[in-house]
Amino acid sequence: MTTDTLSKSAPQPITIKELNTENQRWCAGCGDFGIIMGLKRFIVDRQLVPSQTVNVSGIGCSGRAPNYFNTYGIHSIHGRPIPIALGVALARPDLNLFVHAGDGDTLSIGGNHLIHGINKNFKCVFLMYDNEVYALTKNQTSPTTRQNHPTNTQPSGSYLNPLNPITVALGLGASFVASTADWIPDHLTNTMKTAFDHPGFAFVHISQRCPHFDPNNFDHKNSNWFSFLKHPNGIEPDRRLADKAEILEHDPSNLAQAFQYGAAERRYFGLFFQNKEKPRYDNILHGLVDKAVKKDPSKILDSFLV
Numbered sequence: 001m002t003t004d005t006l007s008k009s010a011p012q013p014i015t016i017k018e019l020n021t022e023n024q025r026w027c028a029g030c031g032d033f034g035i036i037m038g039l040k041r042f043i044v045d046r047q048l049v050p051s052q053t054v055n056v057s058g059i060g061c062s063g064r065a066p067n068y069f070n071t072y073g074i075h076s077i078h079g080r081p082i083p084i085a086l087g088v089a090l091a092r093p094d095l096n097l098f099v100h101a102g103d104g105d106t107l108s109i110g111g112n113h114l115i116h117g118i119n120k121n122f123k124c125v126f127l128m129y130d131n132e133v134y135a136l137t138k139n140q141t142s143p144t145t146r147q148n149h150p151t152n153t154q155p156s157g158s159y160l161n162p163l164n165p166i167t168v169a170l171g172l173g174a175s176f177v178a179s180t181a182d183w184i185p186d187h188l189t190n191t192m193k194t195a196f197d198h199p200g201f202a203f204v205h206i207s208q209r210c211p212h213f214d215p216n217n218f219d220h221k222n223s224n225w226f227s228f229l230k231h232p233n234g235i236e237p238d239r240r241l242a243d244k245a246e247i248l249e250h251d252p253s254n255l256a257q258a259f260q261y262g263a264a265e266r267r268y269f270g271l272f273f274q275n276k277e278k279p280r281y282d283n284i285l286h287g288l289v290d291k292a293v294k295k296d297p298s299k300i301l302d303s304f305l306v
Contacts, residue, residue: 014047016040019070027135031182031208032061035129036068038188039098042196043071045189053096056085058105060136062129065100079109082117082126089122089282096196097124104134107143107163118172120281121200125192128165128203131210132217139213149214165205166262166272170255175200175278177258178235178271181207183220187228187238187269194235194271200280207267229261229270237270 019040026032043053055066059078066073072095076084085099106114106128117126133151134140140153144165148157169177176198180191188206195202209218219225223245228237230247237247250257250270258272 027212029211034182042192057100060102062102082113103142122282131208176202179205184238226267234271
């Protein structure tokens with residue numbers, strides 16, 4: 001039994017048009033459009049077979065993602081995309097598996113599953129859509145809402161400092177932690193490529209615009225507030241901004257430095273950390289199944305006879 005996902009080419013060339021389904025329904029200017037297109041560009045670049053590809057999501061604006069891919073998809077329940085994705089990985093390790101989750105699916109109602117998903121390190125690309133607000137429920141405070149930002153649930157401003165997705169993932173022992181944004185398309189797609197090639201749970205944090213409820217967040221027309229992390233084993237800076245944004249050398253094997261960049265007030269895009277040697281729960285379990293002594297199904301209950 002193989003535990004590696006398929007990356008063989010489709011019988012006929014796959015195009016963006018063939019991956020499209022219904023018209024995407026989000027607010028004008030929503031960053032979700034860019035994220036979906038980034039993943040479609042990656043699927044086309046690698047020519048992943050749609051019938052061997054699965055998109056799993058939870059609830060929220062990002063929850064609709066599987067509807068917009070001509071692949072297999074599961075629009076699951078709030079906070080549960082990770083355990084459902086784990087089921088897919090265990091039952092069909094040959095499939096290309098992508099998990100779509102918002103800030104709530106990742107760090108609120110789904111936070112407990114993030115702990116075990118990262119710890120089990122099963123093979124998938126986990127995409128965290130982070131617009132720093134609960135937009136589908138009309139502008140409520142989320143775990144990543146910046147302090148003092150007014151929302152409908154906390155009109156005087158968010159009371160607490162937000163959770164930091166990068167340091168949370170690093171602290172939980174993630175084997176792969178990267179960050180990108182919806183408005184830097186080349187970097188977004190290249191991040192997905194690097195994440196897909198990682199042998200384990202690839203945590204990808206995506207800064208996502210929400211112009212309807214938070215138009216002043218993420219100045220996507222300016223690059224003076226973020227930096228790219230660059231390394232031969234990392235992710236290349238976005239070519240459109242390579243000559244405009246700060247670029248720093250960072251070895252993704254350096255966990256201490258990854259924490260420093262992740263905890264900084266300045267935003268960093270790139271590969272923070274990668275460990276290809278971390279054990280995988282799916283590999284271990286499949287190995288046990290392969291080594292198990294085969295039994296006659298008709299005699300499986302014989303040991304219980306009295």
